[in-house]
Amino acid sequence: MTHRDLTITRVFDAPRELVFRAWTEPEQLASWLGPEDFAASVAKLDLRAGGAWRARIHSEKHGVARWMQGAYREISPPGRLVFTFSWDDPQDVVGETLVTITLADVGDKTEMTFHQAPFPTEEERAGHHDGWSSTFDDLARYLEEAR
Structure with missing residues (x-):
C-alpha cells in the first residue's frame, strides 16, 4: 500500500x-457517521449514479x-457502492477522493472492504485511517442495535 491508498476491511x-x-438511507447514515466524539446530520442523499450527497459531522x-x-x-445493492468524497473546506489539502465499498457475505456476517484514494501525503492517509476506523466502530455498534 502506498500513501495514496487507504483500505480498511471489517467484518460486521x-x-x-x-x-x-x-x-x-439518510436516517441510518446519520446514526453512525463520524469518528469518536462526533455526531452527524445528513443533509442530502440523492441515491443514483451522478446523484449528489452531502453530510455534516460535528463535535x-x-x-x-x-x-x-x-x-x-x-x-449496486447490496454489494457495491462507489462515490466521490471531499471536505467542503477551502483549506482542505486532500481534495477529491474516490471511495469504493464492497460488501461480501461471510456466513451470516458481512465483510466490508472500504477503499479510498488518492491521498496527497502519508499523514493525510493516516488521519483518514484513524477517522474511518473510529467511524466503523460506531457502525458496528449501530448494526448490532439495528438487527
Missing part, C-alpha cells in the same frame, strides 16, 4: 442488505463542524 455481525442500507467536545460531500458513481 449483520446481513449485507442491512450494511448496505446503513450506507444509503461539541472539539468545537468542530465539518461538511463532506460528493457524487455517487455506482450503486
Whole structure:
C-alpha cells in the first residue's frame, strides 16, 4: 500500500442488505457517521449514479463542524457502492477522493472492504485511517442495535 491508498476491511455481525442500507438511507447514515466524539446530520442523499450527497459531522467536545460531500458513481445493492468524497473546506489539502465499498457475505456476517484514494501525503492517509476506523466502530455498534 502506498500513501495514496487507504483500505480498511471489517467484518460486521449483520446481513449485507442491512450494511448496505446503513450506507444509503439518510436516517441510518446519520446514526453512525463520524469518528469518536462526533455526531452527524445528513443533509442530502440523492441515491443514483451522478446523484449528489452531502453530510455534516460535528463535535461539541472539539468545537468542530465539518461538511463532506460528493457524487455517487455506482450503486449496486447490496454489494457495491462507489462515490466521490471531499471536505467542503477551502483549506482542505486532500481534495477529491474516490471511495469504493464492497460488501461480501461471510456466513451470516458481512465483510466490508472500504477503499479510498488518492491521498496527497502519508499523514493525510493516516488521519483518514484513524477517522474511518473510529467511524466503523460506531457502525458496528449501530448494526448490532439495528438487527
